[in-house]
Structure formats: structure tokens, C-alpha cells
Amino acid sequence: MIKVGIIGIGKMGISHLAILGAHPDVKVVGVCDTSKMMLDAIEKYSSFPCFTDYKKMLEEAKPDAVIVAVPTKYHAAIVEELLKKDVHVFAEKPFCLNPEQGAPLVELAKQKNLVNQVGYHNKFVGTFQEVKRIIDGGFIGEPYHFLGQAYGPVVIKAKQDTWRSNPDEGGGCLMDYASHVIDLINYIIAPITNVKATMLKSIFSKEVDDAVFSMLELSNKVTGILSVNWSDETYRKMSTSISINGKNGKIVSDANELKVFFKDNDCPEGYTKGWNIRHVTDLTTEVDYYLRGEEYSAQLDYFIKTVQGKVPNSINSFESAWLTDRAISLIRKEQR
Amino acid sequence: MERILFGDNQFFAVNHISDEKSMAQSIKFKEDSAIIKTLDYAMEDGIQTFMCTTHDRIANICEIVRNNPQKYKDFKIFPCMPYAHKYANAVTELGIAGTLKQYVPGNFFGSLFKGGVAFLSKDYLKIMELLIDAEMKMFKDIKTPVIFLQNVITDMLLGLGMTDVLVAFHQYVEKKYDAEAGFITMNMPKLLSVLEKGGIENPIICSSINKAGFRMSGGKALYEETLRTKKFRAIAMQVLAGGAVSPKEAIEYVCQLPNIESILFGASSRTNIHETASLINQFDLVK
Numbered sequence: 280m281i282k283v284g285i286i287g288i289g290k291m292g293i294s295h296l297a298i299l300g301a302h303p304d305v306k307v308v309g310v311c312d313t314s315k316m317m318l319d320a321i322e323k324y325s326s327f328p329c330f331t332d333y334k335k336m337l338e339e340a341k342p343d344a345v346i347v348a349v350p351t352k353y354h355a356a357i358v359e360e361l362l363k364k365d366v367h368v369f370a371e372k373p374f375c376l377n378p379e380q381g382a383p384l385v386e387l388a389k390q391k392n393l394v395n396q397v398g399y400h401n402k403f404v405g406t407f408q409e410v411k412r413i414i415d416g417g418f419i420g421e422p423y424h425f426l427g428q429a430y431g432p433v434v435i436k437a438k439q440d441t442w443r444s445n446p447d448e449g450g451g452c453l454m455d456y457a458s459h460v461i462d463l464i465n466y467i468i469a470p471i472t473n474v475k476a477t478m479l480k481s482i483f484s485k486e487v488d489d490a491v492f493s494m495l496e497l498s499n500k501v502t503g504i505l506s507v508n509w510s511d512e513t514y515r516k517m518s519t520s521i522s523i524n525g526k527n528g529k530i531v532s533d534a535n536e537l538k539v540f541f542k543d544n545d546c547p548e549g550y551t552k553g554w555n556i557r558h559v560t561d562l563t564t565e566v567d568y569y570l571r572g573e574e575y576s577a578q579l580d581y582f583i584k585t586v587q588g589k590v591p592n593s594i595n596s597f598e599s600a601w602l603t604d605r606a607i608s609l610i611r612k613e614q615r
Numbered sequence: 616m617e618r619i620l621f622g623d624n625q626f627f628a629v630n631h632i633s634d635e636k637s638m639a640q641s642i643k644f645k646e647d648s649a650i651i652k653t654l655d656y657a658m659e660d661g662i663q664t665f666m667c668t669t670h671d672r673i674a675n676i677c678e679i680v681r682n683n684p685q686k687y688k689d690f691k692i693f694p695c696m697p698y699a700h701k702y703a704n705a706v707t708e709l710g711i712a713g714t715l716k717q718y719v720p721g722n723f724f725g726s727l728f729k730g731g732v733a734f735l736s737k738d739y740l741k742i743m744e745l746l747i748d749a750e751m752k753m754f755k756d757i758k759t760p761v762i763f764l765q766n767v768i769t770d771m772l773l774g775l776g777m778t779d780v781l782v783a784f785h786q787y788v789e790k791k792y793d794a795e796a797g798f799i800t801m802n803m804p805k806l807l808s809v810l811e812k813g814g815i816e817n818p819i820i821c822s823s824i825n826k827a828g829f830r831m832s833g834g835k836a837l838y839e840e841t842l843r844t845k846k847f848r849a850i851a852m853q854v855l856a857g858g859a860v861s862p863k864e865a866i867e868y869v870c871q872l873p874n875i876e877s878i879l880f881g882a883s884s885r886t887n888i889h890e891t892a893s894l895i896n897q898f899d900l901v902k
Contacts, residue, residue, distance in 0.1 A: 290706045297774025301805070320739050324777040513641070516700050517626070518634050536633045559631050560829050560857040568830040569801035570770045 284342035286310040286333045291371050292348035298579050301568035309340035344586050351449025355380040362387045363423050367394035369582045373458045374600035381601040394585045397600035399462040404572035405562030406537040412466050418546050421526025423501030427460040430515035433509040437483045451487030457507040462603040469497040471606035474613040482510040493610045535559050621657040622881030623667035626650050631857040647675045656885040660892040666693040674753035695763040696750040738782045762788040763797040778813040802832045804841045824851035826868035827859040842874045852879040870898035
């Protein structure tokens with residue numbers, strides 16, 4: 280059994296807690312939050328030990344691994360403390376407020392040989408995994424353009440402020456929402472290394488951006504567009520998609536459906552020349568416990584398996600999340 | 616429960632296959648009259664139960680049902696609560712406490728926040744009861760013999776080990792609404808064993824059951840085994856596995872399984888509704 284602790288039981292923390300609570304190889308040894316309301320509910324109706332001070336949780340519960348799901352501004356300090364205490368870490372996204380904060384943590388985790396993962400769950404979505412496989416196999420030829428998009432109804436009118444509306448605390452569409460798309464582009468094609476221009480738009484929020492439009496260049500010189508808007512109420516929930524043009528074909532994919540066009544017969548098994556459609560129903564690996572999407576269970580299962588030494592620490596490492604933090608910072612700098 | 620239940624995903628742009636189709640549905644069902652027309656098609660095929668989430672727009676449908684008592688004299692609604700995205704989007708923006716403040720009716724919650732009053736032992740279940748009442752308001756004077764807890768909440772409580780809350784939901788809808796509780800889940804075998812331990816006998820459980828094994832956590836074999844050996848009232852949903860299986864094959868599979876009381880499906884067109892309903896009737900006869 281892997282002993283796991285959770286710091287922060289907001290929207291993501293509570294979801295992680297439920298998934299880990301159902302995981303056969305995990306014993307949840309501590310749940311920590313400063314909000315008494317949530318913690319009292321956990322304490323009263325579940326059997327997880329609760330703490331209000333994470334340092335106390337580390338001392339008393341001695342977890343092998345900890346999930347960090349607090350607001351982004353607290354990530355760096357808590358992750359550092361955990362690594363120094365030789366604890367494996369799964370941190371929510373985005374990794375840190377800026378690349379300067381994250382860089383030493385990438386190093387420290389490597390030095391200490393500790394498992395490190397960040398919660399960019401799209402990498403565990405069947406369609407996006409298939410896109411990655413097709414791109415890596417070179418089946419659509421050399422990519423020359425991409426379009427990464429995400430839309431959803433998070434801020435659809437002017438309302439009260441929370442940490443998500445504070446730019447210094449990791450709020451805003453760029454950090455909170457666009458980070459998913461940025462991370463996906465980094466992973467599937469190549470890391471973003473240069474930003475040509477950015478428009479950050481506030482639509483309903485006073486302090487932060489509600490939409491991000493940016494022209495990007497990747498380390499392999501492929502260029503493309505980022506278009507993300509969390510104030511679009513024509514979407515029922517977050518919809519993330521990526522489309523990639525290659526010299527031998529084109530891919531258009533969201534989390535449900537993958538459409539791929541091959542110029543000739545040199546395509547993966549099961550595909551043919553011309554348009555092909557694959558659905559997530561065919562590309563999804565079943566999980567033992569489902570909550571909100573297979574990908575959320577799959578990413579935590581991967582983390583636990585990494586801690587057990589069963590799989591390599593290669594998906595969503597701190598290093599890859601740091602590349603995303605760096606891209607966020609580049610995008611912000613080029614604001615026009 | 617009737618053999619066939621009509622679902623509402625198509626009305627609210629819930630499409631597990633394609634975001635494009637989802638937008639097309641959103642356009643098609645913009646007017647409430649389009650929803651009513653589709654419900655009429657279902658009624659033509661003898662389907663009298665509408666299983667729907669507590670989406671704001673259902674309130675309009677309820678109003679139409681109330682205003683036409685003759686037409687809807689045998690019509691029943693199985694509410695499924697909560698409409699999760701309403702809360703999920705609010706939580707992203709307002710946090711959990713902020714969301715509760717916004718949606719828990721009355722000043723009950725406000726006073727707790729303002730006064731910083733220590734929470735009494737029963738308060739959380741009281742909050743749940745208030746939320747249930749708020750969601751049930753729109754169904755006044757409509758037959759709601761079964762009230763469901765949506766899978767995101769059922770499964771979260773399951774993962775957190777909060778059996779008492781699941782049991783409390785069961786008890787409250789029975790006491791207050793004279794209804795049976797139903798549980799939607801993506802983890803049917805796990806949930807059933809927890810409900811049994813919680814003392815709920817013969818529970819109504821709605822879960823994905825399809826030939827493709829899609830969203831059947833723990834595996835198709837375990838689901839089939841559970842259906843064969845356990846006592847509960849099963850509703851099969853996602854029987855078409857989002858199109859992964861042909862309708863004929865899909866319905867044949869579900870109809871030959873033991874212990875499935877009802878089949879839930881949704882469709883937008885008269886042809887598709889009729890086709891699916893006919894397939895169910897046809898394979899039920901073979902059985």
C-alpha cells in the first residue's frame with residue numbers, strides 16, 4: 280500500500296481524494312485543508328484522518344506521496360518542503376506562478392530521485408494520446424501549422440472575486456485554462472520557445488484575462504495559433520481541441536472525437552487514405568473507478584504506479600510542466 | 616418502472632461522441648416546443664417516463680406538463696440531481712463555499728457564514744436536504760416516483776466512503792417526496808456493495824451497460840456477474856456505447872441480460888426513437 284496525503288480539498292482535491300479513496304493500492308493517511316467547512320465534512324462522513332496544518336500531517340501521517348491541490352501561489356513552497364522531506368509529489372496544474380519558481384524544484388526532484396507529476400489530465404485522454412501516436416509516427420508528415428483551442432463557460436458575467444480572479448495568485452484564463460492547451464501543444468508537437476504576439480482580453484473580469492489569443496513558434500520551428508476563451512457560454516463545459524496540418528495530412532481532435540486525413544496509404548494500421556474518424560469510446564482504456572472522466576483516474580493510477588516503480592516517470596513530469604510555465608510567461612511577455 | 620425510459624442528453628447538448636453534434640443539438644432544441652415535440656414522439660411509442668436532469672429549462676417543460684393534465688395523465692418524470700455543470704462551473708469561479716452560498720436557498724447558510732457558528736452535527740445533511748428541495752421545486756404537482764442522484768455525486772460519495780450521505784439521500788426522498796431513491800453511477804458493482812452494507816435493500820441503480828464495455832468500471836464481466844447474482848433494480852444507460860456498437864447488436868445484448876428492469880435512451884429524431892423502442896420490444900419478445 281502506498282500511503283498518500285492530500286493538501287487542499289477544493290474542486291480538484293476532493294476529486295483526487297475520491298479517486299484515491301477507491302484505489303486498491305492506496306491508503307489515504309491524511310487530508311489537509313485550512314477551510315474548516317470542507318474538512319469538517321470529510322472528518323464527519325469519511326474515515327480519512329484530517330489535518331489543518333500540512334507540516335503536522337507530514338510528521339504524524341508520514342505519507343510516501345502527497346497530492347498538492349492548493350491555489351497555485353502556494354505550490355512552490357509546499358512542493359519544496361515535500362521534496363526536502365523525501366516525499367513523492369503530484370501537484371495540480373499550473374505547476375508554479377512562473378518558471379523562476381519552478382526551475383529549482385525540477386532540479387531538486389531529479390537530484391532526490393523522487394516521483395514528480397503535474398495534473399495535466401489531457402495527456403490521459405484517449406483521443407489526444409492517439410494524436411500523439413500519429414504525430415510521433417510521422418504519419419501526417421512534417422507538421423507546419425497548428426491551432427490549439429479551448430472554450431468554456433467559467434466567467435460569463437461580472438461577479439465576485441476569488442483567487443482565480445487575482446493575477447498574482449495564478450488566476451486568469453491564461454494560467455488556469457489556456458495552460459491545458461499550451462501543455463498539450465508542448466507534448467504533442469514540441470515545446471513553445473518563441474511567441475510572436477499575444478492579445479490577452481478581459482471580458483467580464485476586472486483584474487485578469489478571460490481570453491488569450493497568441494501566435495506561437497515551437498522549438499522545431501513549427502508555428503501556430505492559440506485561441507482560448509473561458510467566457511464563452513455557448514459551451515456547456517470546457518472543450519479543448521487541437522488541429523495540426525502536416526505535409527502528408529491533417530488531424531483535428533478534441534477529447535471526444537479524432538478526425539484525421541491521410542494524403543496517401545502510408546498510415547497507421549486500421550486507418551486508410553482520406554478522412555478517418557475515431558471516437559474516445561474506442562480509444563479509452565477502462566479504469567477500476569470512474570469519476571468525471573477516465574483521464575482523472577488514469578493520471579493518479581499512473582502516479583501511484585510510478586511510485587511503485589512499475590512505470591517510468593515520463594508523463595507530466597515537473598520538467599514538462601515547467602516548459603508549460605515558461606510558455607505561459609513568454610505568452611504574457613508578448614502582450615500587445 | 617416502465618421498461619423504456621426516455622433520457623434528456625440530446626436536449627442539453629450532452630454528446631459523448633462529438634462536440635460538433637453537441638452544438639447542433641443545442642441549436643435544434645433551442646425552443647422548448649422542440650423538446651415537447653420530441654417527447655410526443657416518445658409517447659407515440661408508448662414511453663411515458665422522462666428521466667431528466669434538473670436543468671433550468673426543465674422547469675419550462677414541467678410548466679407545460681402541468682398545463683395539459685389530460686395529455687400527460689400517465690406521464691412521469693424521474694428527476695436526476697444535481698445538474699452538475701451548473702455547480703461545477705460555479706465552483707471553478709466561486710470556490711466551494713461561494714457556490715453553496717449562491718445555491719443554498721434562504722438565509723440558513725448566510726447565517727452560518729456570518730456568525731461563524733460552529734457546525735452542528737446534522738448541518739451537512741440539512742444542507743443536502745435544502746439543495747434537494749431547491750432542485751425539486753420545479754416538479755411541483757408532477758409525478759416523480761423515482762428521484763436520482765447524478766453519477767458525479769454518487770461516485771464522489773462512493774470514493775470518499777460517505778455511505779451515510781448516500782443513505783441519507785435515500786431516506787430523505789422517501790420521507791419528503793414519497794419517492795424511491797435512484798443512484799446513477801459509473802461504478803455499479805462497487806456502489807451496490809456499499810449500498811447493501813448501508814442497509815438499502817434492492818436499490819435502483821442506473822449505470823452504463825453496453826456490449827462494448829464502455830464506462831463499465833471494473834469490467835464488463837463483473838457487471839454481468841453482478842446482474843446475475845445480486846438483488847437490485849438495474850437500469851441500463853449508454854446502451855449504444857456512444858455509437859461504438861450498432862443499434863441492433865446493442866439492444867440485443869442488453870435485452871438478453873438478466874435482471875435489467877429498464878432501459879434508458881435518448882434520441883432526437885422520430886425515426887431513431889421509434890427504431891430503438893421497436894428493437895427493445897422485439898428483443899424482449901425473443902427473450
